[in-house]
Amino acid sequence: MTDIKDAVVLVTGANGGLGREFVHQALARGAAKVYASARTPRPAQDWGDERIVPLALDVTDPESVAKAAAEAADVTVVINNAGASTGASLLADLDAARTLFDTNFWGQLQVANAFAPVLAANGGGALLNVLSVLSWLGIADAYSATKAAFWSATNTQRLALAEQGTQVVGLHLGYTDTPMTAGIEAEKNDPADVVAAAYDGLVAGAAEVLADETSRQVKAGLAAPVEVLYAPFAG
Template sequence: MNIKDAVVLITGANRGLGKALAQAVLAAGARNVYGGARDPASVTLAGVTPIKLDVTNAADIAAAAQAIPDLTILINNAGIYTGSDVSTPDAAASARAELETNLFGPMALSQAFAPTLKRNGGGAIVNILSALSWITIPTSGTYSVSKAAAWAMTNGLRAELLTQNTQVLGAHMGFMDTDMTDGVDAPKSAPAEVARLIVSALEAGQDEVLTDDTARQVKQGFTAPRSAYLGQPRPA
């Protein structure tokens, strides 16, 4: 996918990885970059056009699709993390909230913009996933549910949009140094480096990018006798 002269929409572009992605595509020569956020006034990066976009709001999605008829790259970045385990009393509510933003939002946006991308030559969809699509750790239970579902959705989109020549790139990473993970005590990647690797993978026509050692190690461990997603063995 050629980013030079591309028209790009990035959800959750007001901070963290979304803002870093906006900086990266601008540096790569994108012609127009739209930054989606619930509060468009929070999108302040020079060169980015703010657009009101709550990914859980059907009216916002429809309006965005009407407003950007020349879109060539959709980056589904907006996400939430509640820090809930699957066995806690409020797990169902947490899972529903995370699924609405992390799964159904990107799905609805992809559906809304797929015809636009087709008209404009195919283009690309980037879904920001996670190493937690594949494993679950304490406090990530419901988030992992949402990201595992988003990974499956991404794979479905890739197959379904193949004939219209739309590249569908899934990006996996461990924790990043963003507001979302402020209370997480673990190694974290710099959003700018993650964004750089995503843009490079997009330009190279890749279908998947693993942006840090955490994501690479988790995926490599799929073939281990006891894969990481099985967790710790029960005591003997």
């Protein structure tokens, strides 16, 4: 288990709805410092809290990731939140799908690999990967594939980083009210509820957090025949 109180937290994709919530709730739980990272981070004055340190970090650029890891060498908790949804298809433009994988999969691995030694040096700490209920459902085409790959990688990281004392948590959630889902007509989670569940799970020592009923139902349904799991989505 990892306590947020007095922790030094790094949040990737901190400009987005879920990212901002991760930043604010870390501070509310007593974090000593939060690196709010993004390709173009918000200026410090926009955050209004001296404990928030803007950090330039482009997850698709290895040099940017390495530079961020060197600058934020005191991090004890990494929130791997950056992601994209572009509508790319595995059945059409594979170049677009590869670009999406660069952000949602390879970029996340670059962040984890760069900060794993930092976490080890600071006592182990924690890595929380933001996944999705679509990790288990291929209904979002290339996006689902990126999250499925990231889920598998998260499980590998959990085993590999246990020896250095790093807690690895996978966060699964359904549609949540953020800019990424603005065009989707569906019932959506409140980002505050999702982030609260994520931090609660982290503190409790969880390996996986299912942040909503949709995620819990789909995870339970994975044991069913695939035609049963996908029946609600059949045309």
